[in-house]
Structures are given as C-alpha cells and as structure tokens.
Amino acid sequence: MRGRPKLFTSYVAESQLFPTRIQKVLVVVGIIVLVLMPFDLPVISQIPIVRFLGDNIWLRLVNRMLIFTIAALGLNILSGLAGQVSLGHAFFMGSGAYTAVMLGGKGSANLWGWGLPIWIWLPASGVVAALVGIAVAPAAVRVRGLYLGIATLGLVFIGLHLSRVFPEIAGPGALGRKWPRMQFRLWKEEDPLVDFSRDGDWFWFEVSKNQKTYLLLLALTVVAAVVAANIARTRTGRAFSAIRERDVAAEIMGVPEFRYKTMAFAISSFYAGVAGALLAVLAGQVPPESWGLLLSIQFIAILLIGGIGRVSGALMGTFFVVLSPRFIEEVIDWMKEQVDAGGIFSGVFDTLISTGDGDGGLLAISETALGYPLPASALDELVYGLLIVVFLLFEPLGLYGIWMKVRNYWKGWPFSY
Amino acid sequence: MTGTTMVLATTGLDTFVHTVIKSLALGSLYALLALGFVLIFKATQTVNFAQGALALAGTWFLSMVFMDWNVPGRWVGGPGWLHWFVALLVAALATAVLGLVIERLAIRPMIGEPIFSMAVITLGLEVMIRTVAFDAVNVTPRVIAVPWGADTFMIGGAMIAWSYVAAIAMAAVAFVGVWLFFKTRTGVAMRATAFDQETALAQGINVGRIFAIAWAVGALLAAISGVFSSMSPWGPAGLASRDGAFFAFRALPAVILGGLDSAVGALVGGLLIGFAEIFAGQYLAGHTGILGVGYQQVVPYVVMLIGLLVRPYGLFGTEEVRRV
Known part of the structure; x- marks a missing residue:
C-alpha cells in the first residue's frame, strides 16, 4: 500500500478518521503543540502564531474560541450534516447556561441556585438543552427550509422574554447574575479539588488560571470534535446526510425522518448547552440579551466561513471569526x-x-x-x-x-x- | 346606578375603538415591512434579512435630506409637510439605489445557489449596513421631523394619534400600488419569474432586470416603513435610532404567517399579528405578573409558531411540492 494512500481495501480503512500515517503523526504532533502552546517553552513558543499566546489577552481569546468551537460543532451536526437551518442556536446555548447557573450558582432570597459541583452542572446543562431541543423538534420537523430558519429565530425572542419572566433564574438586572466559577469539587466542600479560576501550582509548574482553563477546554473540545467526527461516519450520520440530500427519498429508503431530525436537534442542542454554560462561566456574568440573534448569526457565519458540513471547517471558521476582530x-x-x-x-x-x-x-x-x-x-x-x-x-x-x-x-x- | 354603568360601557367602547385603530395601525406597519420581504422573496427567492438595516438607512437618508440639506425647501417655498413628503421620496429613492447596488454586487452572482446561502449573504449585508448606519445615527440622535409629530385627535372618547392614520394610509397606498404594479407588463414578468426563472427566461423575460426592480422596490418599501416605524408611538419619537434596524425583525412573524411568497399573505399576516399583539397587550395586561413585562412583544412569535404548526407554508404561501 506504500505510496498509494488513496487505495483502500476495506470499508473500515476508508472510513478512518486519519487514513494516512502522515496524518496520524501530524495529529499527534499537533496535539502535543496545542497542549504545550500556552507555556513559555524554548522551541514551541517561537512558532509564529503561538508566539502571541504567552500573552494573557490572547490566551483568553483562545479559550473563548475553544468554547465557540464546541457550539459550532453542534450547529454543524444540525445544519451541516442534517441540513436543518437553525437561527435558534443562541437559545439552546442560553438554556444550557441558565441550567448551569441554577444548579451550580449561589442561591439567595430572590435567586435560584443550589451550588452543586461542576461534574453535575456541566453535563446537566447539555442534557437540559438537549431536552429542550427534543421538545422543539416536533414543531421543527413539520417546517422546512427558510420557514424553519425563521421559526427558530422566534425561539430566540421567546427565550429572551423567558429570561425576563424568570428573574429568579436570569438575575433581576440587565447585567445578569454571577455564574459559578470553574472549580472542580467532589461535593459542596469549601476547598475545590482542582481550581481552574485561580493561578496556582500543578506538580512542579506554575500555571496561571488562563492556562488551566485552556487545558480543560482543549480537552473538552478535542472530545467534542472526535465525537462529532465519529457521528458523521456512523449509521446515524449517514441517515443525517440522507435527510439533508432529500428527506422524502431518505424516508422511502427506510430512514425515519422524524426520529433522525429529533436526534439531530438533540445532539446539536447538547453541544450548544455545554458551550453556553462554559461561555457564561468563562465570562463570569452574562446579560440575558447576549443570548440573542447576533450570537446565532455568528455561528452561521462560522460554519459558512469555515466550510459547512466539516469538522475541520467548524474549527477553521471559529479560529477565523473569533480571532479576526482582535487581529484587525x-x-x-x-x-x-x-x-x-x-x-x-x-x-x-x-x-x-x-x-x-x-x-x-x-x-x-x-x-x-x-x-x-x-x-x-x-x-x-x-x-x-x-x-x-x-x-x-x-x-x-x-x-x-x-x-x-x-x-x-x-x-x-x-x-x- | 344606570349612569355609572353607562359611563363604564362608553369607556369600554372607547378603549375598544382605540385598541382596534392601534392594532390596524401596527398591523399596517407590519404589512408594509412584510411587503418588502415578500416582493424580494417572490422575485429572487431570497429572504432579505437586511430589510431592517435598509429601513434604518432610509430613515437616516431622510434625516440627512430633510434636516441637513433642507431639500427641497432650499429651492422652493410651500408648505413644510409637502417638503417632508418630497424628502421622503428622495430618501426612499436613495435607498432604492442602495438596493440596486446590493443586488448587482451580492445577489446577482448568487443566482442558482441554494436559498440558504442567499439568505445568509443578506445576513452579512445586514451586519455591514447596520454597522455603518448605527455609527451614523449614534453621534447625535437624528431628527426626522415628522410633520404631525405626536399629535392626536379624538374619536368619541378614544384618543387617536395621527401617526396611526398615516401608517394605515401609507400601507393602503403601498398595497394598491403593488397590486397595480402586478397588472403591468413588468409586473406580469415578475410573477412569471417568481413562478419559474428558467421558463421566464425562455419566454424572453429579462430575469436580471426583474431582480433589480424587485430589490429596488423592496428597498424603497423598507425605507418608507423604516420612517413610519420611527414615528412617535412606535419608535423613539421621530428619531432615527438603533431600534430601527431591529424593528423589521418584528415583522418576520407576519411574513411567515402570511406565507413568504404572497402579497395578500403579507397584508393578512401583518394585520393578524398587529391585532394579536395590541389586543394581547391591552386585554391581558392584568396578568403581567404571570406573563412577564413586555409579553406582548413575544405574542407575534407565538402566533407565528402556532400558525406554522397548522400550515407549514403560511396561510397564503405556495406549498412546495415534495418529490423524490
């Protein structure tokens, strides 16, 4: 097979994520570089783009970018893979964020919050957003094309209104309430086991809070990307593509349209929910208005600029959209x-x-x-x-x-x- | 005893009359905005998300033409309100030219691309136009000097703003105008293009020209509706401001409810949404504790979602024939 990288002798070989040896090596090297990137190391910190990252402003921007990547991967499953136009991504992100703050935030007389640890609120924010997605899906399946896009736009406005109806969740003022910090606790004990929100020492190294957050988010993003790439090459992913190409034809061939569209909404909303929670936690305090139309548009722009339907497209698109303002x-x-x-x-x-x-x-x-x-x-x-x-x-x-x-x-x- | 009941009955009636006219006015405004969306969609299969930004641009043009340059008052005398209408026409035409430029640069090369791409390109245009227009109206709030300002008059005991009458009249003029336009040779050509672009081409219709006309008229309608939605009861009292760019999004439920490609749908959808919003705002006000402050602004979206569940292509929209 040497020298003929495109010659596949089995389906397993053809559907590999990284078919050639060079790609495998590059991925490993890339991940090593990404992990070591924020640290002041002799060789790596001289790579042109990486050189900026010792700077905390850039690193914070990169953290934001990683979160956006997770959300963009989610929208990519819905819009890129299953072909359902959605302007409601910000709404699902918001539902995730408010789940996080309800479960993890500090409660008071007029604010709801139970102060639970991150390993509960982070998955829960995704699950709740997914449930919201499933709840929306029956209506969304009935509507097609641009009508669906504008109907999901309605979700964003309804969500904004809900944040005004429940000041106990969203916070009373226009500024919004405080999200929990990024800290890992086993339960509600005083000292967190791992604290991502403060500078500190890990083993023998000094690590700043941004570097810690970066490593956590990088791990989450890699997991999200691998899962997203794997979904595309499973039975489910092929069903999504069939629906995208022509839903009636897909149904005739035995792909249940309703079930798979619901599934696409659920998976995409799960990603959105987790990303929304992380985004709010990273910012610390988020006004309800930020889960608005402009955020949804941003994700559509990310997909289109990066290349719709591709995991690598979502990665490149986020890189471009989030970092370009700063670059300008x-x-x-x-x-x-x-x-x-x-x-x-x-x-x-x-x-x-x-x-x-x-x-x-x-x-x-x-x-x-x-x-x-x-x-x-x-x-x-x-x-x-x-x-x-x-x-x-x-x-x-x-x-x-x-x-x-x-x-x-x-x-x-x-x-x- | 009877006297008290009488008074209560009259005030109830007055509220009702006031609410109906208010709903008609808001509905006309939505219908006007919706008509712009529908015209462009019908001819070019593009949902123009930039409609709101164009509306803001039109309002800003009016402010420049009328207030800054004093056109046409610097050349001719006559009543002020006439000047204002001439200035409105000039501003609307300027916006139409902007629409032509957009069509030529961004939409024409996209013919044949998926409708999703076309819609998103207008989202990009929206961001661009809105940024420039925001920047222009932010420095100093721009006065558009509506001749009737916030004046009102009374029908029985109901207080009616002149803006309501103006909006209803403007919508009537626009819809009759579009209806007449569809009867002309160009209008028939546009309907043919809406039906099938390739067949229209084969019949010798200049589809590119139809695209240009649709965008020009759509932008013109956007400018007019932008100006009318900045008037006192709706907008910030006759100022061109940021809100203008987002007002058009509030008309999207009307467009969808009526059907994306139907002018009649725009009218019916606009009025329905207008009535639903105002009536909910008037008669459910006692339940604000449960519904939340500002609930009436969400009513259009709820009505739209319910409408879509019943008829996925809107009330008057053409149902897409689904074939394998």
Whole structure:
C-alpha cells in the first residue's frame, strides 16, 4: 500500500478518521503543540502564531474560541450534516447556561441556585438543552427550509422574554447574575479539588488560571470534535446526510425522518448547552440579551466561513471569526505605530487612519469616538459582515474549500492536475 | 346606578375603538415591512434579512435630506409637510439605489445557489449596513421631523394619534400600488419569474432586470416603513435610532404567517399579528405578573409558531411540492 494512500481495501480503512500515517503523526504532533502552546517553552513558543499566546489577552481569546468551537460543532451536526437551518442556536446555548447557573450558582432570597459541583452542572446543562431541543423538534420537523430558519429565530425572542419572566433564574438586572466559577469539587466542600479560576501550582509548574482553563477546554473540545467526527461516519450520520440530500427519498429508503431530525436537534442542542454554560462561566456574568440573534448569526457565519458540513471547517471558521476582530485591532495599532515612526508607508497609513481631531482618514483610533471616521470596533463588525458576503460569493466551501484547492495544487505540482 | 354603568360601557367602547385603530395601525406597519420581504422573496427567492438595516438607512437618508440639506425647501417655498413628503421620496429613492447596488454586487452572482446561502449573504449585508448606519445615527440622535409629530385627535372618547392614520394610509397606498404594479407588463414578468426563472427566461423575460426592480422596490418599501416605524408611538419619537434596524425583525412573524411568497399573505399576516399583539397587550395586561413585562412583544412569535404548526407554508404561501 506504500505510496498509494488513496487505495483502500476495506470499508473500515476508508472510513478512518486519519487514513494516512502522515496524518496520524501530524495529529499527534499537533496535539502535543496545542497542549504545550500556552507555556513559555524554548522551541514551541517561537512558532509564529503561538508566539502571541504567552500573552494573557490572547490566551483568553483562545479559550473563548475553544468554547465557540464546541457550539459550532453542534450547529454543524444540525445544519451541516442534517441540513436543518437553525437561527435558534443562541437559545439552546442560553438554556444550557441558565441550567448551569441554577444548579451550580449561589442561591439567595430572590435567586435560584443550589451550588452543586461542576461534574453535575456541566453535563446537566447539555442534557437540559438537549431536552429542550427534543421538545422543539416536533414543531421543527413539520417546517422546512427558510420557514424553519425563521421559526427558530422566534425561539430566540421567546427565550429572551423567558429570561425576563424568570428573574429568579436570569438575575433581576440587565447585567445578569454571577455564574459559578470553574472549580472542580467532589461535593459542596469549601476547598475545590482542582481550581481552574485561580493561578496556582500543578506538580512542579506554575500555571496561571488562563492556562488551566485552556487545558480543560482543549480537552473538552478535542472530545467534542472526535465525537462529532465519529457521528458523521456512523449509521446515524449517514441517515443525517440522507435527510439533508432529500428527506422524502431518505424516508422511502427506510430512514425515519422524524426520529433522525429529533436526534439531530438533540445532539446539536447538547453541544450548544455545554458551550453556553462554559461561555457564561468563562465570562463570569452574562446579560440575558447576549443570548440573542447576533450570537446565532455568528455561528452561521462560522460554519459558512469555515466550510459547512466539516469538522475541520467548524474549527477553521471559529479560529477565523473569533480571532479576526482582535487581529484587525492589532493591524490598526501597527499602522498607527508606522505613522508615528514615519517610513515608506506612513503616508499611505496616514490617509487610512485618523489619529486625532482634524486628521482626515477612514478609521478613528480612539475607541470611544463614534461617527466618522469609523471607530475600530465598527470596523471589526464591518469586516465580519464583509467576510460572510465575500466567502459566500467567491468560496462557497469556505476555508475548507481554499485548503482543498491549495492542497490539490501542490499534490499535482508542477502539473495542473 | 344606570349612569355609572353607562359611563363604564362608553369607556369600554372607547378603549375598544382605540385598541382596534392601534392594532390596524401596527398591523399596517407590519404589512408594509412584510411587503418588502415578500416582493424580494417572490422575485429572487431570497429572504432579505437586511430589510431592517435598509429601513434604518432610509430613515437616516431622510434625516440627512430633510434636516441637513433642507431639500427641497432650499429651492422652493410651500408648505413644510409637502417638503417632508418630497424628502421622503428622495430618501426612499436613495435607498432604492442602495438596493440596486446590493443586488448587482451580492445577489446577482448568487443566482442558482441554494436559498440558504442567499439568505445568509443578506445576513452579512445586514451586519455591514447596520454597522455603518448605527455609527451614523449614534453621534447625535437624528431628527426626522415628522410633520404631525405626536399629535392626536379624538374619536368619541378614544384618543387617536395621527401617526396611526398615516401608517394605515401609507400601507393602503403601498398595497394598491403593488397590486397595480402586478397588472403591468413588468409586473406580469415578475410573477412569471417568481413562478419559474428558467421558463421566464425562455419566454424572453429579462430575469436580471426583474431582480433589480424587485430589490429596488423592496428597498424603497423598507425605507418608507423604516420612517413610519420611527414615528412617535412606535419608535423613539421621530428619531432615527438603533431600534430601527431591529424593528423589521418584528415583522418576520407576519411574513411567515402570511406565507413568504404572497402579497395578500403579507397584508393578512401583518394585520393578524398587529391585532394579536395590541389586543394581547391591552386585554391581558392584568396578568403581567404571570406573563412577564413586555409579553406582548413575544405574542407575534407565538402566533407565528402556532400558525406554522397548522400550515407549514403560511396561510397564503405556495406549498412546495415534495418529490423524490
């Protein structure tokens, strides 16, 4: 079989997650790099992207990205695999988050919370979200295509209203209530067994809280990704794909449409619930409004930019969508430095950015200023919208499609195919 | 004794009249917004999520045209309200041009792609337009100077805002206009395109031009409905503000309830949702303790979900023939 990596002699071999030896090696190396990434180690910290990560701001962003990845993997099962358009992902994330805060949060006279440990509230948030998904599914199965998308949009608004109806769960104010910390306890004892929310020592190493959280989230994300990839190659996954391609045909061939669509909603909501709980815990305090339409749109953008229907697409999409705003800010800062320092490009950058009053330019540096020139935060949004449009127009397969093109080009090089 | 009952009866009737006119007005507003969605969907099979952002852009244009540049008042005299309507027309046309540009750059290349991609591309456009428009209306709240402002008049004992009358009239004009448009040669061509794009092409219809017209008219309707939804009882008292971009999402239940591709559905759905929302707000107010503050804003979505369970393609929508 040497030198003929695409020659499969059995179905088992064909449906392997990583068919070639090179891929297996790369995955192992990749995971080792990912685990060691946040630490200040001699070789790894010199890898270009990793170099930033010693910085806590970037690491926090990466933690956020990992959580978004889990949620995106969930939506990918529903929309990418089973082909059901959903704008209600934020609603399921919210149900997970509020389950977590009810079970794990501190209770008081007007707030519900039982202070249970993480090993109860984290799975429970997923399970409750999945149950909500199952409850919604009978209605969702009846509705198709765009009607389904807008109906699930209704869920988001109903969810926002529910958060106002139950201030005991969502917290009385607009700011929302405090989520439990990321700490591992056996039961309600005073000192947590493992504390992810404080700096501390593990064995002989000093580990900051962000690094601890990173390792926990990385483990969860890897598990989530492997499960998601495995679902795609089981009987269930093939049933999902059959429904996506043509639901009537699938049913004629003996794929029960109702059962599998319900299952898709349940699995996707489970992912969303867990991710919602983690997101809220990481933020500490989340206003109810943040589980809104914009969050749902963000996940659709992630899938489309990354490439819909692929686990790797969801990974790349999250990387791009979560990190690009920060990256844009870095670029603007860099342009400002260039203007101040004066150089070959300083004239060009000076016309682009506006450093103060009276200075013309498209972008304002000061974060607070609204109006024209555009503030940097508005630019993030603008670029984000532009990315959605551009990717759909020019690369419907997303980053995954670009990757395939690049790979195929080098595979056949110097021939065109 | 009888006197007291009489007074109670009249106030009850007044409340009822007031509620009905209020519902009609809100329903007309929803219908107006829904008509924009439906026109674009009918011709191009695209749910335009950017409708709300276009509405905000239109409101902002009106504020610029009327308040900042004083068009047409700087050239001609005459009554102020006439100027305002001319300015509204100019702003709506400017939004229509924006719609044309969007159609040309982002929608036309997507013909033949899955409808989901088309819908999501408008989500991207929504983010872009909204960001720019937010940024524009944030600095100083933009006055749009509606001629009748927050004025009211009385019918019996019921207080009616002039905005209600204006919204109902505007919706009537728009629906009659669209109905007449569908009778014209272009309108028939648009209906043919909605029916089957390829067959329409084979009959010599310029489908690209139909797309452009649909987007222009859709954006124009968005601008007008945006302005009317910023008027005093609904919006923040005649200001162009952030809320304008999200008002259109409140019309989505009307669109879905009526059916995505039916103008009649837009009218019926809009009115139904308007009545449900206002009547629930008026007559269930005693149960706020259970329903929660602001429950009436969720009523449209509940009505929509129930409607979808009964008729998955809306009341007047075309049912998709499911074939293998």
